[in-house]
Amino acid sequence: MIKNIARIKGCGIFNDYKRDAELSNFQRYNIIYGWNGSGKSTLAKIFRAMEKQTMPNRLEAAQFEINLNDNQVINNSNLSQFPYKIFVFNQDFVQENINWDETVKSILLISEEKIEERKKLDFLKLEKHETIEKIAKLNEKTRRNLDEQSKFLTDAAKRIKENFRLLDPTDREYTSYNKVKLENYIKKNNTKLRQEGSQLSEIKLKQLTQSVQSDIKAKVELMFQPIDYDKIMGIRQRVLKLLSTDVITKSIERLKDNPDISKWVEDGLEIRIKHKSDTCEFCGSKITEKRLEQLKDHFNDSYKELKQKLNTAKEWLQANFVFSIDLPEKNHLYEEFYEKYVEYSTSLKGIVAEINATIAENWIPAIEMKQQNPFGKIDEIHVIDKSIVNAFNEQLSKLVLVVNDNNEKSVNFDKEVKNAKKKLELHYCCEAVNDFNYFNKISENEQIELNKKRLIQDEKKLAGELLDLEKKLSNEILGATQFNDNLSKFLGHREIALEFDEVHKGYKIIRNSSKQKAFNLSEGEKTAIAFVYFITKLKEHDNSIEDSIIVIDDPVSSLDANHLYHAYSYLKCECESPYQMFILTHNFGFFSLVRDWLLRKNKKNVNTHIYSIEVIPGEIRMAEIRNASAALTNYQSEYHYLFHKLYKYREQSRLNLDEAFLVANLSRKLLEGFLGFKFPKHRNDFGQLFDVAIKDKTKREKLYRFINKYSHGKAAGIEDNSIDNLLGESQNVVQEILKVIEELDEIHYQEMEDLIVSL
Secondary structure (H helix, E strand, O other): OEEEEEEEEEEOOEEEEEOOOOOOOOOOEEEEEOOOOOOHHHHHHHHHHHHHOOOOOOOOOOEEEEEEOOOOEEEOOOHHHOOOEEEEEOHHHHHHHEOOOOOEEOOOEEOOOOHHHHHHHHHHHHHHHHHHHHHHHHHHHHHHHHHHHHHHHHHHHHHHHHHHHHHOOOOHHHHOOOHHHHHHHHHHOHHHHHOOOOOOOHHHHHHHHHHHHOOOOOOOOOOOOOOOHHHHHHHHHHHHHHHOOOOOOOOOHHHHHOHHHHHHHHHHHHHHHHHOOOEOOOOOOEOOHHHHHHHHHHOOHHHHHHHHHHHHHHHHHHHOOOOOOOOOOHHHOOHHHHHHHHHHHHHHHHHHHHHHHHHHHHHHHHHHHHHHOOOOOOOOOOOOOHHHHHHHHHHHHHHHHHHHHHHHHHHOHHHHHHHHHHHHHHHHHHHHHHHHOHHHHHHHHHHHHHHHHHHHHHHHHHHHHHHHHHHHHEEHHHHHHHHHHHHHHHHOOOOEEEEEEOOOOEEEEEEOOOOEEOOOOOHHHHHHHHHHHHHHHOOHHHOOHHHEEEEEEOOOOOOOHHHHHHHHHHHHHHOOOOOEEEEEEOOHHHHHHHHHHHHHHHHHOOOEEEEEEEEEOOOOOEEEEEEOOHHHHHOOOHHHHHHHHHHHHHOOOOOOHHHHHHHHHHHHHHHHHHHHHHOHHHOOOHHHHHHHHOOOHHHHHHHHHHHHHHOOHHHHOOOHHHHHHHHHHHHHHHHHHHHHHHHHOHHHHHHHHHHHHHO
């Protein structure tokens, strides 16, 4: 069912209508009361747009939103998705189907006699209905999926934009990220987003994030080279050669065998030379020339040369420890390289420490031992394992790569940052589509569309079969017969009838008395023909009223009181149980009949609701749909309603221009009813009623002039400089009219006041 009208814009007097939250939703039966010019016909045109699945002329630019009970939204751009059969009676229907000077279009009713064909017709209709329902369900599923996808794209784009805003708030390309950009990116990078590795690991994500957030840095230089293992082994060989060198000398055995004594004596000789002394500082005896010669032969040039070489070797090794490696601090690099840089540099330092430990704890002590005893011989020192050197060079290569990557970023800083952002964008998008299962949902939608396409083809095929079968079963003569029977009941005579015209494939309107074409039809007769034609046509092609939404716009505008009741009775008999019904009228008599009929249904739990269309005054007049007031739902006659309206204006301090014109109309209709009953001899002459009822000539002339001048609305004309006078005068007229009624029948007036208060 139709649930409510949420919005109407640019559509006649519904210039910018928005549904009030307090307005009740539509029920199965709905009555909408409104005076002429309030917007009823505009509403009917909107309903007819759903029937015809196209916007009417002059309203192509209008916009509206209508909510259905299943939460589907129908608007001016998706009319073809309206899932119900809807039939609208209004002037557009009449103009489309009836040419009063030529023919009336055919009514194709199904013949009852063709039993087997009717069974097949019923089966095809059921199959078509089920197919349409399946299509509707698929449409709803598609709509829900598209809503979900739209929300996903909006939310995901917002998250991506926020991520980049935190990374680099100056980059407009990413800080302006939105739903459209994300959707286009997914379409363009469909393949990449499905590939392994597009969604980054936490470590890589952290590195790229740091890369984007960093400032440009100077290049980093490493001041050492890989270790040459052969060179290391060559140094070891030279050290071993020194350690195994024999000193050619006339050695003194005691000194040779006692390195400590030898060192003591050697140091003593140096002291003696330094102090130019010939005396032993220990015993005070003079050192003999012979002893001096012996000592010189022991500590000869060969001895001294070896000692010097050993000392030089020790100093060289101490000064060239592989390797006191001096690495730049990590903060000289970009943050994303910190982790690998620290890992490799720490490993290098560990290897260097191991190599240096071999030299410091084995090679140098061996040299020092040889220095203490040059006559001793050392044949072996530790070998530095080649695997350790290889490990050093391997870690150094890794460190060099990290530094090169770091330096490459400095050289191509802007390009590197841009590439990092592109990888992050791919990651964020990939993460989003994976979490949402986006591509599976797209595939699901594609499958739904394929299924829907197949069902639409099935529905078209069924529609074609139905049309062919209906043509075989349809009977224009039967349609004319039913129409004529119904029209005679409506009018109370058979003077006017339809006759099928084989040539024009339509009906001629004839007068039965002469069998001639009916000319000069009254407006009442035209209204009766049009309304009966509409109701009869509802049953065309064996259509079920129980499955139909019926909208009727003022079917009694030109009918007298007697025919008005016929119209009500005919409607009640023929449309007792539609799927949903909307009746729009300005005629209070017809309104009250329909109101009482439909409100009785509420006792059987069949919902009925009553609405009114009110015109909101202002520079631009606008219509508004409201829940009907108690004055509409409870009063039994138009007279009560008019009295209530006028009485309420009495309470206002000032009326606006629209209300001032309305006062003139209300006053005329109210006085015609009251004075016509009070003075029945003059009921056909409004002027005479005034003369009889109002004795004060001045008051009579003022009220009569005001009502006659303005009761036809603004078309009567009013000059701009007279508006203030009109507004003031209208308020005074309200008081005077009510005073006239009170003076003529005080008891009646008091009863009316009591009634208004009670409601």
